[in-house]
Amino acid sequence: MRKIIHVDMDCFFAAVEMRDNPALVSLPLAIGGSAERRGVIATCNYVARRYGVRSAMATAYALRLCPRLVLLPGRMALYSEVSRQVMRIFARYSQIIEQVSIDEAYLDVSDSTLFQGSATRIAEAIRADIRQELQLTASAGVAPNKFLAKIASEQNKPDGLFVLSPAGVPPFVxxxxxxxxxxxxxxxxxxxxxxxxxxxxxxxxxxxxxxxxxxxxxxxxxxxxxYGIDERPLQTSRERKSVGVETTFPIDIVQEEQGHAMLPELLAELSKRLQRREWQGQIARQGVKIKFSDFHQTTVERSVNRFSPQLYDELLHEAWLRGGGKPVRLVGISIGLPEAANVLQLPLDLQ
The missing domain is CATH 1.10.150.20 (5' to 3' exonuclease, C-terminal subdomain)
Incomplete structure (x- = not known):
């Protein structure tokens, strides 16, 4: 029987900001882009959530729900460093770790001898270390598989622990x-x-x-x-599958030509990101994403083995037609990377 722990930091970005500035603790706080730039909320504290503010919500709408909302742009470099500190704490308790985002991970402690093999006590120790060393809180779920551990970690948020024993699985599910x-x-x-x-x-x-x-x-x-079944093992290493860039327009655009006019700027930014990653020209597909004014979005991709800037114009046209004339708030482009076993070296040329 496997013993899986899912640990999820509580309102991570906002929690780091409140830790560094205690005056924010009692205020409705959100991290995200400005309303003027059509930003969205990345995360918010629990005070803001009482007003209905949620992650992925448009900032302008969040401010209508909570006019007193304190909005911060975020400090990703700091959040990334704190995330690395959290992952180092996890590594004390297991070498089988699947990090699924900057603020959450699964740990397989099935064969651990720590605390006489008690996954519950391991989860308690992890949460205690995070609180003591980082002055942050985390919620955790303990269960026989990934799916149930994920669900369990949400049961007693924030700053809670929920343990689902094998015998408790049938009535729970x-x-x-x-x-x-x-x-x-x-x-x-x-x-x-x-x-x-x-x-x-x-x-x-x-x-x-x-x-x-x-x-x-x-x-x-x-x-x-x-039936509570999930046989998936933890993935301890992940290959990056794609690299993309996107832009949200200050005002919805209504002409397809406006979208095409944005492509050179997006291509330039995509080139910078790929070069920072020392990309050598491997490619499996190209894609275009469009988000419409009603927040519905569509993605058009094409499998290719040679990069073509002109292909983005074709993909954008196809995606645009799917909107049936709806205004567009966001356009993005991406490159899909091949599996490691299928790498094909191509010239690095985005011009």
């Missing part, structure tokens, strides 16, 4: 809302509701063959999760 399952997006959740599926118990009672027919691979994943 039966009442679990399907929308809580990682990998179930908004559209899939809507479709499940249309099928009368709201909880894992509903899935357990639904005809298996019909579920697989209707949802394919998603249906298979859903069946496993509905």
């Amino acid at each position: 039966r009442q679990l809302a399907l929308s809580k399952i990682p990998g179930i997006g908004g559209k899939t959740a809507e479709r499940l509701v249309q099928l009368g599926l709201h909880t894992c118990a509903d899935v357990q009672q639904f005809p298996r063959r019909q579920l697989l027919y209707l949802l394919g691979k998603t249906g298979l994943m859903l069946l496993e999760r509905a």
Whole structure:
């Protein structure tokens, strides 16, 4: 039986700012871009969340919900350094660590001899180290697999610990809302509701063959999760799969030509990012992303083995048509990188 711990820092960016400036603790605080530049909220503290402010929310809307909101631009260099300190604490307790973002990670402690092999006590020790050494709080979930550990870490936020024993898995998953399952997006959740599926118990009672027919691979994943099954191992190393840049317009654009006019600037920034990473010309695909005024977005990609700046014009045109005339708030371009075993050396030429 595996023992997996998921640790998630509480409102990480905002917590670092409150630690360094205690006067912010009682104020509604958010980290994000300015409203004038069409920014979005990266994270916010729990005071701001009482007003309805949430991550990924447009800053302008957040300020309407909470006019007293203190907005900071963020200090990514500092957050990255604190993140490295957190990961070093994790490394004291396990060598099998999957970092999934700047502020969260999974640890496999199945074979650990620390604390007589108690995953619960290991999680408690990790949280204590973070509090004592970094003056920050973290929430943790302990469970037999990644999926359940992730769900468990959300149960007692902030600054909490939730332990899900193997015996407790069946009753826990039966009442679990399907929308809580990682990998179930908004559209899939809507479709499940249309099928009368709201909880894992509903899935357990639904005809298996019909579920697989209707949802394919998603249906298979859903069946496993509905019974608390997740055999995925922790991924201790990750290859970067793509590099991209994007821009949000101060005012929505309505002409496709305006989007094309932005491509040279995006190409220049993409070139800088690739050169900083000492990119040698390997490529698997190119893509264009457009976000419309209603926040729906679309991405058009094409598999290629040679970079073509002109291809972005074609992809942008195709993506633009999908909007049916809706104004556009954001345009982005990207390069997909090949798997390590399929690397093809090409000239570094973005001109």
